[in-house]
Amino acid sequence: MTYPRRAATIFPSIATIESAQGPGVEHYAIPLDLPEVFRWVPGSAETVDHINVLEHTGGTPGTWIRQRRPDKGADLAAGNATIYVSGNRYRVLPASTLTGNAQLTLGTTGAVNGDWIEVVRLDVGAYTYAIVNGGPGAGTLCTMPVSQRARFVGYFDGTNWLHRASHLML
Numbered sequence: 001m002t003y004p005r006r007a008a009t010i011f012p013s014i015a016t017i018e019s020a021q022g023p024g025v026e027h028y029a030i031p032l033d034l035p036e037v038f039r040w041v042p043g044s045a046e047t048v049d050h051i052n053v054l055e056h057t058g059g060t061p062g063t064w065i066r067q068r069r070p071d072k073g074a075d076l077a078a079g080n081a082t083i084y085v086s087g088n089r090y091r092v093l094p095a096s097t098l099t100g101n102a103q104l105t106l107g108t109t110g111a112v113n114g115d116w117i118e119v120v121r122l123d124v125g126a127y128t129y130a131i132v133n134g135g136p137g138a139g140t141l142c143t144m145p146v147s148q149r150a151r152f153v154g155y156f157d158g159t160n161w162l163h164r165a166s167h168l169m170l
Helices: 014-019
Strands: 009-011 027-031 038-042 062-066 081-083 090-093 102-106 116-121 129-133 140-144 150-156 161-168
Touching: 009 014, 014 027, 129 150, 140 150, 140 161
Parallel strands: 009 027, 081 102, 090 116, 102 129
Antiparallel strands: 027 038, 038 062, 116 150, 129 140, 150 161
């Protein structure tokens, strides 16, 4: 992933970016109607779709390309563990991993208000998998039942992890 070397220019909309001339050098932009970082790639001939690849009006030939932010962390292992947002926000417990009931604690180190973590359980063994708040409020946020694939999303409120969503998966 390429990171901006200078501040991105904020635009009111994608339409505003596409109506502007293409800059002469690599540049970054963020449209307010899709708050993602776009990088100007001079000479790029990518196919314009107005979401991931934006066009321009005049100026240097090229395209604006949306910068992806991969967020999958390392797969989870059997047993009790603690994870942090610094290990990326999307974590997976692979199939045939659990060897007993386990607890996953969402640590608060490095977390700031608005952070989220998503945990997906693909293991369908006969063990529960509990998701626990690592903040001062403590407590179990979700218990993924035995023999079920499941998904959990936690939200950090600045002090504790909260249950935002969970469901069983088909």
